[in-house]
Amino acid sequence: MKSVIRAFFRTLRTVLGPVMLLKERLTQPRGVERDPAAQTTVNMQCQNLALYQFKTCPFCIKVRQEMRRLSLPIQQRDAQMDTAHRTALLQGGGAIKVPCLRISDGAGQSQWLYDSGAIIAYLRARFPAA
Template sequence: MKPIIRAFFKTLRLVLGPVMLLKERLTQPKGVVREPAAQTTVNLQCQNLALYQFSTCPFCIKVRQEMRRLSLPIDKRDAQHDSAHRAELLQGSGATKVPCLKITDANGQTQWLHDSAAIVTYLRARFAAAA
């Protein structure tokens, strides 16, 4: 029974994955436009952030859309197909749950933020005021 259920969901992902990616591409929000100096500051702050994600995860798509809306050049790391990124996610956060935002502060301390709603709230609180 388990192999049948796994095969069903694998087939479902194979069929719906491209549809979800197409929808994401067609519904991309316009990014906020900042003054060049303000955008440079935001770009520098985003160098300390990394999003661990799967390309067709609907929760990851939600976070990527918010990143586009806020014009945030956050490094996106594929934890599904890249074993090094997956291992780093597992070692750092203790799970391979995505989306996960890695936040490194000025002191080198790392915080791992799971859950798309929490990530979107964090990004809005930190970067929406700069928009």
């Protein structure tokens, strides 16, 4: 029974995945425009962030749309297809659950933030749209 359920959801992802990605591309929000110095500061701060995600996960799409809206060049790591990123997510965050934002500080410590709502709230608070 478990294999039937997995096959059903795998088929569903295969069929709906391209539709979701097309919708994401067609509904991309316009990014915030900052002055060049402020955007450079934001870009530097984003180097300490990484989003672990699955390409067709609706919650990951929601976070990516917010990243575009806030003009944040955060590195995106595919934890579904890339085993190295999947292993890093499991070892660092403790679970293979996406979306997950890895927040590194200057001392090399990392905080792993799960849940799309929490990630979006963090990004909005740290990088206000002005």
